Structures are given as structure tokens and as C-alpha cells.
Amino acid sequence: MPRVEILSEVPALGPDDVLAVPVGTGGALPAWLNASASAPPVSPELLTGALADTGNKGSAGAVTNIPVAGRRPRSVVAVGIGEGTLPDLRSYVATAVRRAQTLAEHGARRLVLPVDSTVAPAGAVEVRAAVEAVLLSGYRFRELSRPHPPRLETVTVVAADAGDPAVAEAADSGRVTAEAVAWARDLINTPSNVKNPAWLAAQAVERLAPLPHVTVRVLEVDELRAGGFGGVLAVGGGSASPPCVVVATYRHPEAPSGHPVLVGKGITFDTGGLSIKPNAGMREMKTDMAGGAAVLAVVEAAARLELPVAVTAVVPAAENAVSGSSYRPADVVRHVGGRTTEVLNTDAEGRMVLADGLAFARLELGATVLVDVATLTGAMKVALGARTAGLFATSDGLADALRTAGAQAGEQSWRMPLLEEHRDLLDSDVADANNAPGNPGGTTAALFLQPFAGDLPWAHFDVAGPARAGSDDAEVVKGGTGFGVRTLLHWLEAGAPVDEVDTVLD
Numbered sequence: 001m002p003r004v005e006i007l008s009e010v011p012a013l014g015p016d017d018v019l020a021v022p023v024g025t026g027g028a029l030p031a032w033l034n035a036s037a038s039a040p041p042v043s044p045e046l047l048t049g050a051l052a053d054t055g056n057k058g059s060a061g062a063v064t065n066i067p068v069a070g071r072r073p074r075s076v077v078a079v080g081i082g083e084g085t086l087p088d089l090r091s092y093v094a095t096a097v098r099r100a101q102t103l104a105e106h107g108a109r110r111l112v113l114p115v116d117s118t119v120a121p122a123g124a125v126e127v128r129a130a131v132e133a134v135l136l137s138g139y140r141f142r143e144l145s146r147p148h149p150p151r152l153e154t155v156t157v158v159a160a161d162a163g164d165p166a167v168a169e170a171a172d173s174g175r176v177t178a179e180a181v182a183w184a185r186d187l188i189n190t191p192s193n194v195k196n197p198a199w200l201a202a203q204a205v206e207r208l209a210p211l212p213h214v215t216v217r218v219l220e221v222d223e224l225r226a227g228g229f230g231g232v233l234a235v236g237g238g239s240a241s242p243p244c245v246v247v248a249t250y251r252h253p254e255a256p257s258g259h260p261v262l263v264g265k266g267i268t269f270d271t272g273g274l275s276i277k278p279n280a281g282m283r284e285m286k287t288d289m290a291g292g293a294a295v296l297a298v299v300e301a302a303a304r305l306e307l308p309v310a311v312t313a314v315v316p317a318a319e320n321a322v323s324g325s326s327y328r329p330a331d332v333v334r335h336v337g338g339r340t341t342e343v344l345n346t347d348a349e350g351r352m353v354l355a356d357g358l359a360f361a362r363l364e365l366g367a368t369v370l371v372d373v374a375t376l377t378g379a380m381k382v383a384l385g386a387r388t389a390g391l392f393a394t395s396d397g398l399a400d401a402l403r404t405a406g407a408q409a410g411e412q413s414w415r416m417p418l419l420e421e422h423r424d425l426l427d428s429d430v431a432d433a434n435n436a437p438g439n440p441g442g443t444t445a446a447l448f449l450q451p452f453a454g455d456l457p458w459a460h461f462d463v464a465g466p467a468r469a470g471s472d473d474a475e476v477v478k479g480g481t482g483f484g485v486r487t488l489l490h491w492l493e494a495g496a497p498v499d500e501v502d503t504v505l506d
Helices: 044-054 086-104 124-137 165-189 197-208 221-227 230-236 290-304 350-364 378-384 396-409 420-426 441-453 485-493
Strands: 003-007 017-024 063-066 076-082 110-114 154-158 214-219 244-251 260-264 266-270 310-320 332-334 340-342 369-374 388-393 412-415 458-462
Touching: 003 124, 003 165, 017 086, 044 063, 044 076, 063 086, 076 086, 086 110, 086 124, 124 154, 124 165, 165 197, 165 290, 165 485, 197 214, 197 244, 197 266, 197 290, 197 310, 214 221, 221 230, 221 244, 230 310, 230 332, 230 350, 244 290, 244 350, 260 290, 260 350, 266 350, 290 310, 290 369, 290 485, 310 350, 350 369, 350 441, 369 396, 378 388, 378 441, 388 396, 388 441, 396 412, 396 458, 396 485, 420 441, 441 458
Parallel strands: 003 154, 017 076, 017 110, 110 154, 260 310, 260 369, 266 310, 369 458, 388 412
Antiparallel strands: 063 076, 214 244, 244 310, 332 340, 388 458
């Protein structure tokens, strides 16, 4: 990731610099182009002509390369910033970073990136979003035997209000947030011949335990048996790598009494178990612990930002493998707290481990609100596509707060219904519920989880779509995306609101 610095004016450009020029709707150019002290090596007239020639009218992400005589070709890029909304800004930043990065192989080392739109100067919110987009759009996870290609060394973000302490603080928050998301992406993208439950737990301990006010516990198999974690033990029982549960808590000395607990699915690889997936269905399954990576990264960012909150991440980690000790269809599993599940499909394993995590958080950790994050159902990807998470919640206030946080963070979610008319699909003759009640798959999976949250306000993010990306798009990169980290962090920064007069819905 490049180094990011914040300046209030466009600096003098050196031979290794690339300059991005934000272009507003209709081809509007920024006022600083006419200021002699900060004039780039290109005239407004040349820019206007190039924009007209390429049809660039300033829509977010549109790009025009400007050849400059006497300098490396295309050392100026004009990039659309639209109306300067947060989504427009993120698209502008990511496009500029990626275009500048293609020039790094030809000697470019710094991108100068003004982020004031043609409509208004960038404030703290915009600068934070820009810093996050710079770092995340430049993220790459590669294990290469050959040398990595050259990368940008520095991105200079230029904002007129850079001297405002609030803007400087926002830039620091953006750095911390992006680094936490990048860690989540690293965890997600690590191949499963390296990443097993013990490895994931070790990464959490190494990264989180040294942070102030953070404690990390790893519950091993004996403790899981004693604690009644039947779902985790069943799912992980077929693997040579034993399951575990990671419990990471950050508690600020001035935290209020509330205690949000975030539960993340930590399936380090999913074969489907005895209900085995076809080969094509397994190829992305190293990313099946994306929810667990996200909630661990939230704890890291909250601690590094010293947020005045108490928050715990619970990650039930297991590998769903095939062997003589695998759990079977028709098994009955007893979870933390005593509720039982009839197994109809061993590939519906995520809800089995989340059930234990939610019940443990409610009964043993003193949770006051529960949020889980999981790559849970293909149905949700079919319903909402690859960029939007499904959000189920028992609390209108909690749902609204999480959606507001997601809008600020640039992570889309759509609230889905918890309909009573589908609850009888979970009926079982031999247990409290079955684990594969059928369609509508996203809704019935959420209905399966709901009892484990009890009467606590509870929200469930099904991130089967946005947790993985097939290509780069704005600050999202191909592979694991770290979706959910920024949403939950913004929610915690707002005090983890649920609603003062909240009523848990039936």
C-alpha cells in the first residue's frame, strides 16, 4: 500500500509525478487550474479540448489521458468526479489510483490527487473516504515467485481544508480503517492449504493481543465440548485440523455499559462435507471465513482508533471436510444453550457454527446487541447481486442504524423480511429445527438463526455476494473484499445505536 500524505495545495510536480484533475458534471474544471502558483504542466484549454475529443463529461470514473510535451506521456489524467457525492468521490479516487499505477512500470512514483470537487471543498467525511479509497483500490494479494511489479510509493491527497484538525483526524481514521480492511482481505485471500482454524486463531492473537485494552481467547476442542458447542464440533469433526472459537474483546476504560458482540462465520474451507459440493462450487471456498475476518478487523480498528466502546468479536472457526468422522445428514446436534438441530444437509454448515456463536455471546459474554456477518446463502447473491448484502434484523432501529452506517462507508445492504409464514419450514420431528428448510433460502437461514439471539436486538448480514469480487470496481478489488468492516466500524463510531425506544419485533 502506498504512503498517503495530505496537503492543502497542489505541489510543484517532479518528473516522477502523475497529476489527477477532477472533472465535474458537464466537463467542469477545478478553479485551481487557473492559479499560477499551483498550475499543472497542462493548460485548461488543452484539458477542455481533450475532454471534448474523448467525450468525457465528468461522469464519475470517466478518464482522459493528457499527453504533455517534454514529460513522460500521460503524466496528467483527467478523471470524472461527477457531483462530488461520496460514491462519485470513491470512484474518482480509485480510477485515478489504478490509472497512475499503470504508469508506475514506466517510472511514476507519486500520484498527486486533488479531492475537492468542482461543487464544494472536501471536508472531513470526504477526505476520510478518499484516503480509504486510495489505500483499498491499490491493494493486491499476490504470492509470486517472480518480483512484484513496481508500485506507486506515495499518493498526495490535496484538499483545501487539509489544515483543519478535523480533516487531519479524518485522514488518520481513513488510514486505520483501510489497513484493517486490508488485513481482513489478507485473511480471506490466504489459500486454505495455509489457512486452517489454528492459523486463523494465531493470526488474531498476533495482530490483536498487543493492542491496548484488547484481550484474545481461543477456545480449543476440550473447552468447546465443555461449553456445548455442538455445531462447531460437528462441522469441524471431519477435518484433520480441529475447530476452535476465537473471542477477541476491546473494552475502552470509558466505554458505556452496552456491549455489542459481532459474530463472524469462520469456515476456513468448505467442501460441503458429506453433502459435497461440485468442484466449481469449491473454488471460492477459501473465502468462506470472510465474516470472521471482518469482525476481527473491526476489533482491530476500534482499538487503534481508541473508540469509547466495548465490543467483542466471536469467530467459530472450522474446516468443513470429508472423512469418516464427518457429521452426517440425519444427525441431531445440540448447540450452546441446549437447542437442537436436525442435520438435513451438511453443506448448510455456516448456520450451525453461527448458532453456537450467537448463543455463547448471549449467554456467556453479556451481549446487549448481536450482529452476525456470514457468507451464508447463494440465494442472497441471486436476490441482490454481488455488491449488496442482505440485512435481516429483529429491530427497526438497529436495521436503520446499520444501513445508515453502510451508506457512509460505501457498503450497500438491503433489508430483507423475517416472515413468520416461512417458519414452519424449519420444523423437525426429532429436533427443535432442521438446518436446510429450503427456499426462500436467505430468509429461512435467518429464521434458523433468530432463536439463538433470544430477545436481544439482533441483525444478520448475509454477505455471500459482496464478500467476494470477480473484478476490480472502485475501491473493491478482485478476491476477498473485507465487506462489513467499514459498516460496523461506522456503527460503533456512532455509539452502536439500536434505538432508545426500540421494540424487538416478533
